Amino acid sequence: MSGSTQITQIDPDTAAAQWLLRQEQGLCPAETQHFQEWLASHPAHQQAWQEMQNFNRLISEMPPSCSQHFAKQRKQLAAKARRERYKQLISVYFRPRLLTGCALSLLACSYLWLSLPSYQQQVQTARGQILEQYLPDGSHLELDTDSQVEIALYRDKREVRLIKGQAMFHVSKGSPFHVITDQAQVSVLGTQFSVRNTQKQIQVAVQSGKVAVQPKPAALPGLILRAGEAVSLENNTLSPVQAIAPAAVGSWRQGRLSFDNTTLANAIAEFERYTPTGLRITDPEIGKLRISGSFEIKKLQQFTQALPQVLPVRINKGEISAP
Structure with a gap:
């Protein structure tokens, strides 16, 4: 009895799984005809075939970490099937108690699929x-x-x-x-x-x-x-x-730094994030002085020149001290 004839004599779900394996290996014209006859012989065959294709599609859409496990099992099964052991191996692979484990694996892989970033x-x-x-x-x-x-x-x-x-x-x-x-x-x-x-x-x-x-x-x-x-x-x-x-949110995007009652120490530290300023505060109390205004990031000299005009400080060779 040929392998195609054996497939037609087992339950629809197992037969659908075997036909899927045979298709992946390649069907000859006679086998293709047997498959079409099996598919048309009963509505249950068509339903089992559709469900098997949906199951196969779901596995193919999973991340490699999930699908590799199923692909490995299918390759092993296909190799054994080629040695004329379709019926025995498919019945073991798709036996109900293993289908439960397979469903749990699918659920776990679905969860993993959601948890992995796209x-x-x-x-x-x-x-x-x-x-x-x-x-x-x-x-x-x-x-x-x-x-x-x-x-x-x-x-x-x-x-x-x-x-x-x-x-x-x-x-x-x-x-x-x-x-x-x-x-x-x-x-x-x-x-x-x-x-x-x-x-x-x-x-x-x-x-x-x-x-x-x-x-x-x-x-x-x-x-x-x-x-x-x-x-x-x-x-x-x-x-x-x-x-x-x-409009002031993210003013740095326009190349400006905006200070609103900001300490002098923090204002200088903000300029330092963009470029070395060469400025140094000599007294911590001077660093606590407050400054407000908007300054261009690339025009540090304008900021430096403005400091003695708005705060009681003097600048000599980069050192900021009391006047």
């Missing part, structure tokens, strides 16, 4: 460099000087880890979008905002839309920021919400 990227900028990065989901981010992010897009969420520096985010609508730092998670659904992670302090400012700021650990209270609002987080403590001009 897109990953690490982006880092050098001192003085500003970089724009576009993402496959239509979002994009602008990365400030001396900054680093790790991007991972999953099928049910989007995550960007801001390792250091700051970035401006333009988020397209879609699955939840999270910006994660060592102290907080910022979550949005569609907005434009900036997140800064420098000097052990997190700053979030919203240009449009709204974001949720959740300190770590999650048990700590969070808050919602709307357009024109900003907040800082230091030592897991949120500052009061501050009102800001939406």
